[in-house]
Amino acid sequence: MTEQAVNFDLQDKIYRLIQENPDWRQYLEEMVQYEDDHYRDEYYAGWEWKTVHTSPGSINRMISAGIVDFNESRSSRRSSYYSLRSREDTRSALQLGETDDTAEGGPQFDADGLFEMVIGHDRVKQLLRFSLKAERPVHVLLHGPVATAKSLLLEDIGRLPGAQMYLGSTTTKSGLVQMMINYKPTYLVIDEIDKMPTEDRQPLLSLMASGKVYRLQSGRNDQVSMQTRVFAGANDVGKVDPPIFSRFVKIAIPAYSHQEFVETAKWVLTRQQGLGPDMALLVANMVSQHTLDIRQAVYVARMAKGHPTRVKDIVDALWPQASGRVTPLRK
Ligand SMILES: Nc1ncnc2c1ncn2[C@@H]1O[C@H](COP(=O)(O)OP(=O)(O)O)[C@@H](O)[C@H]1O
Ligand SMILES: [Mg+2]
Structure with missing residues (x-):
């Protein structure tokens, strides 16, 4: 044989x-x-x-x-x-x-319904599920342009049992360390990690590198161990400290293609903003001529208040250069 x-x-x-x-x-x-x-x-x-x-x-x-x-x-x-x-x-x-999801080892939670409010991004969702359920910590960084659902995905992780949300831009040293020690979260979700203040970086690095958090208590350094997984989001990875950056699995979320934008915007407008399908498609199509930022489609829809004819007026007014109606300034 x-x-x-x-x-x-x-x-x-x-x-x-x-x-x-x-x-x-x-x-x-x-x-x-x-x-x-x-x-x-x-x-x-x-x-x-x-x-x-x-x-x-x-x-x-x-x-x-x-x-x-x-x-x-x-x-x-x-x-x-x-x-x-x-x-x-x-x-x-x-x-x-x-050694699978349902078996002992990784954190236990019901993965059904996770990321339900996020359309598409199947590759990203699958990677997130794998990392969430890994037996030993895997830290994940979602990065990409604005309005690509990074925060939406992270908020869902933040709702899991044992998760704590932290907004990078408002984190303070005592806050992060104290919170970690109080809750020993299974998942630490840090959105906008690229805006995290300097004081928070050392404790975060120590957590990611060794699973330990240090606090100064009555003159001596106390050490607390935890098996926390960090899930973070950033628009600008260039602003993340290299030692921290290196300890993440990086998931790049690309900007939407024109077609993905129209589909996503249509879904957001019907499901989250209550528009009818025709109106949603109209707004998505018109806005897509000028930007691939879903938020702009939401704002246009809110201003149009259900009037299809208003959509063009609003879009033309928001992006006058492209509409050709406004004569460019002459020298
Ligand atoms: N794939 C998507 N599924 C559902 N909503 C989306 C998607 N992409 C963008 N959005 C919408 O765009 C808005 C901005 O998304 P957000 O998660 O804040 O983006 P980011 O954090 O990447 O800037 C959300 O409130 C959501 O309504
Ligand atoms: Mg965001």
């Missing part, structure tokens, strides 16, 4: 199939066990579906999925023998499932 190379794609496939078919876990465990116990047997031909307490239907689906093989040469009219495509990769995939 030759040593097989690790196949991460196959592991991932098996892992996903177990997520989709939770009853397969037990069958796959039995298959691994049976193969472990018998592959050295003299006339080993594989296992039959009964051996592993599954059904021919499940076996056929596993074959179509490419994770189980039919051992045609070893089978006869009476008995069909099968084997796992890769016993080791199946074993690894089963172990992956055990």
Whole structure:
């Protein structure tokens, strides 16, 4: 028997199939066990579906999925023998499932409904979920242009059990350290970390680097340990201290494309601002000619107060250069 190379794609496939078919876990465990116990047997031909307490239907689906093989040469009219495509990769995939979100280890919370109010950004949401549930702390920095939902995402994290929100621009040293010691938060959410005052940087760095916060108490330095995960947001990463910056996983949120802007603005205007779909689309389209800042679409909608004809007037007045109505000043 030759040593097989690790196949991460196959592991991932098996892992996903177990997520989709939770009853397969037990069958796959039995298959691994049976193969472990018998592959050295003299006339080993594989296992039959009964051996592993599954059904021919499940076996056929596993074959179509490419994770189980039919051992045609070893089978006869009476008995069909099968084997796992890769016993080791199946074993690894089963172990992956055990250290998963629902298992012991990472923080426990209901991820359904998290980021519900944020449209799109699927890649960002998935990375955030992975980091939120990691067993050991992972610190995450969301950065990108304004109005790309960074604060919205962070606010949702701030509502998780054990989370504390901190606005970078208002954090004070005693405030941050005292708060950390009082609450030992599971998640520390710092929006606008690029505006954080200098005094807060050392305690934050110490927290991120070693999980320790120091406070001076009656003349001596007290040390408090905590397993806090930091989730931060910034428009300008150039203003984040390099040692702090280096301790983050960086998630870049790109500016919206024209089409993403229209879709997002339309969603925000209907769902959060109560506009009808036609009016929302009109505002989103007209504003998108001039800016990709969702907030501007919200303001235009508020001023238009439901009058479609007003939308153009407002947009033309806000961006006169582009409308061509205002003659540019001559020298
Ligand atoms: N993907 C999105 N889903 C829902 N709302 C969004 C999205 N992007 C932007 N917005 C809207 O834009 C506003 C600004 O978002 P915010 O999270 O404050 O952006 P940032 O912190 O990136 O500047 C929010 O109040 C929200 O209404
Ligand atoms: Mg923000």
